[in-house]
Amino acid sequence: MKAKRFFDLVSAIVLLLVLGPAMLLVACIIRWKIGSPVLFRQTRPGLNGKPFTLYKFRTMTDERDEAGNLLSDEKRLTKTGKLIRKTSLDELPQLINVIKGDLSLVGPRPLLMEYVPLYTKRQWRRHEVRPGITGWAQINGRNKVTWEEKFELDVWYVDHRSFFLDLKIIMLTIGKVLKSEGVSQDHHVTAEKFTGRRNA
Numbered sequence: 426m427k428a429k430r431f432f433d434l435v436s437a438i439v440l441l442l443v444l445g446p447a448m449l450l451v452a453c454i455i456r457w458k459i460g461s462p463v464l465f466r467q468t469r470p471g472l473n474g475k476p477f478t479l480y481k482f483r484t485m486t487d488e489r490d491e492a493g494n495l496l497s498d499e500k501r502l503t504k505t506g507k508l509i510r511k512t513s514l515d516e517l518p519q520l521i522n523v524i525k526g527d528l529s530l531v532g533p534r535p536l537l538m539e540y541v542p543l544y545t546k547r548q549w550r551r552h553e554v555r556p557g558i559t560g561w562a563q564i565n566g567r568n569k570v571t572w573e574e575k576f577e578l579d580v581w582y583v584d585h586r587s588f589f590l591d592l593k594i595i596m597l598t599i600g601k602v603l604k605s606e607g608v609s610q611d612h613h614v615t616a617e618k619f620t621g622r623r624n625a
Contacts, residue, residue, distance in 0.1 A: 428588065433530050437523035444517060451514050455483055458505040464518055469535035472555045477527040479535060480518035484509050513602045519558045531591040532557025533579035536619070543621030544576075551579035554586060559598040561590075567601070572619045 441448075452463045465483040468476050484506030488496045495501065502510075509515045522528040528535070535556035541549075561582035562575045570578070582590075 429529065429591070430526070432588070432591075433523050433528075436530055437520045441520050441524075444520075447514075448517050451482055451509065451517070454505060455509070459483055459486060459503055465515075468538055469556070470538055470541050470552060471527055471535060472552065474541055474549075474552045476538060477522070477525075477535075479527070480521050482509055482515040482518055484515050511605045513605075516558055523558065527555075529555040529557045531560055531594050533560050533582065534563065540619045540621075543619060547580060548576040550583055551576060553583050559594060561594060564594055564597040564601055 455463045463483055465481045465485075467479050467481075469479045471477045484503070485498065485501040486503060488501050490496060506515075519528055523530060532555050533551040544551075560579065562570065562578035565578050566574065
């Protein structure tokens with residue numbers, strides 16, 4: 426997949442140069458409206474499940490209850506954060522992950538480390554390829570589909586991946602972003618947690 430890596434690297438560098446001013450503006454707005462840090466960092470599983478640090482623009486506060494526990498996502502997500510998520514601007518720092526080689530432009534989305542032990546053998550196959558900023562599941566429902574459906578879409582991509590399929594996914598992603606489709610599940614600010622249901 427050397428050609429894929431070359432395409433990812435060149436595309437990410439060009440996009441960072443083009444979108445740099447917009448990213449700087451978003452960073453300033455987050456610093457003003459939400460505070461520091463501007464970037465959200467979290468460990469996610471990458472290729473073959475190897476952990477890496479994912480970068481996103483911060484959209485939530487760090488508000489905690491009296492016991493010191495973080496409040497729910499719904500309570501910590503700000504109006505500014507909702508707008509940034511709706512326009513998918515929070516994903517732009519992941520171009521840095523692409524340059525570093527943690528991510529591809531296209532691949533199964535990197536989820537939480539806590540989900541890894543819950544996967545079936547088939548579901549774990551999503552880690553056979555480098556994770557991506559967007560993917561087959563993202564253009565086929567994103568957070569509107571069930572976890573089981575999402576994993577099936579991820580495995581389908583692993584088995585059918587190609588350069589032309591990646592181009593198709595990128596083009597369709599642009600349309601999804603412009604329409605703000607599938608950003609969150611019903612009754613959730615993003616998606617419900619995966620609990621290891623094995624009926625996939």
